[in-house]
Amino acid sequence: MTGTPTVVIHRDQEVLAKAVAARLVTRIVDVQSARGSASIVLTGGGVGTAVLSELAANRAHDAIDWRRLDIWWGDERFLETGDPERNETGARKALLDHVDVDPARVHPMGAIDGPDGDDPEAAAERYTAALRAAARPEDHAPVPSFDILMLGVGPDAHVASLFPEMPALYDERPAVAVRGAPKPPPTRISLTFPSIRAAREVWILAAGDSKARACRLGLEGAGPVQVPVAAARGRQRTLFLLDRAAASQLPHGIERIASP
Numbered sequence: 001m002t003g004t005p006t007v008v009i010h011r012d013q014e015v016l017a018k019a020v021a022a023r024l025v026t027r028i029v030d031v032q033s034a035r036g037s038a039s040i041v042l043t044g045g046g047v048g049t050a051v052l053s054e055l056a057a058n059r060a061h062d063a064i065d066w067r068r069l070d071i072w073w074g075d076e077r078f079l080e081t082g083d084p085e086r087n088e089t090g091a092r093k094a095l096l097d098h099v100d101v102d103p104a105r106v107h108p109m110g111a112i113d114g115p116d117g118d119d120p121e122a123a124a125e126r127y128t129a130a131l132r133a134a135a136r137p138e139d140h141a142p143v144p145s146f147d148i149l150m151l152g153v154g155p156d157a158h159v160a161s162l163f164p165e166m167p168a169l170y171d172e173r174p175a176v177a178v179r180g181a182p183k184p185p186p187t188r189i190s191l192t193f194p195s196i197r198a199a200r201e202v203w204i205l206a207a208g209d210s211k212a213r214a215c216r217l218g219l220e221g222a223g224p225v226q227v228p229v230a231a232a233r234g235r236q237r238t239l240f241l242l243d244r245a246a247a248s249q250l251p252h253g254i255e256r257i258a259s260p
């Protein structure tokens with residue numbers, strides 16, 4: 001795992017979302033120019049979806065070769081396909097329906113009306129199989145080395161659908177079913193920490209006062225069972241991309257202020 005995360009603070013949620021969208025363009029273009037293709041992991045939640053909307057609105061997204069981009073999800077709500085509460089639905093509406101992605105390279109997590117019916121464990125196993133199929137020998141893992149893995153964070157410091165003190169925190173499988181999630185809806189599918197930590201870069205996205213404590217604890221090295229975001233680290237780099245409100249409890253001197 002990498003060393004100390006880098007903290008970048010933006011004035012407010014709107015500037016944060018625009019800046020993360022611009023950062024995505026630059027990082028994806030750099031990776032595609034170096035290796036031909038790139039892979040990203042999307043997150044649900046307000047900030048994660050706002051980033052996708054800003055990316056759709058920013059014509060710089062034309063610099064990305066969308067046909068050579070693998071798109072995965074960090075977690076998903078186990079609902080019917082097209083349900084507005086599903087992260088996939090939000091991502092398609094905000095961005096994916098507006099760019100020329102290769103459908104074969106877009107990997108949504110299962111839905112309750114999918115091939116596994118109302119069995120989230122089977123749907124998680126299917127996602128695990130897709131991850132394994134995409135992994136290459138040089139990844140040295142059962143999942144691909146995602147170039148950028150984005151995660152929102154909850155006020156309770158959850159990331160993806162890895163909630164404090166829940167069994168999924170201890171699971172070594174690439175993707176798992178989560179039942180009884182404290183954030184509705186209760187049944188979800190989530191990547192686990194081993195999958196998150198296989199990513200080259202992990203970007204933690206947070207805005208608002210309600211995330212300030214989670215961000216502080218996540219950066220102070222708290223235990224991952226109580227503070228899951230504390231274990232969300234990339235192999236090469238970890239970024240905490242925050243607005244001022246989410247950064248309001250951080251000790252002075254560790255941040256880089258990006259927006260005046």
Ligand SMILES: O=C(O)[C@H](O)[C@@H](O)[C@H](O)[C@H](O)COP(=O)(O)O
Nearest residue numbers: 044045046047152153154159160
């Ligand atoms: O499916 C989900 O609910 C998300 O993946 C979840 O992990 C989200 O990213 C955080 O709860 C932050 O959500 P907000 O940005 O909306 O606060």
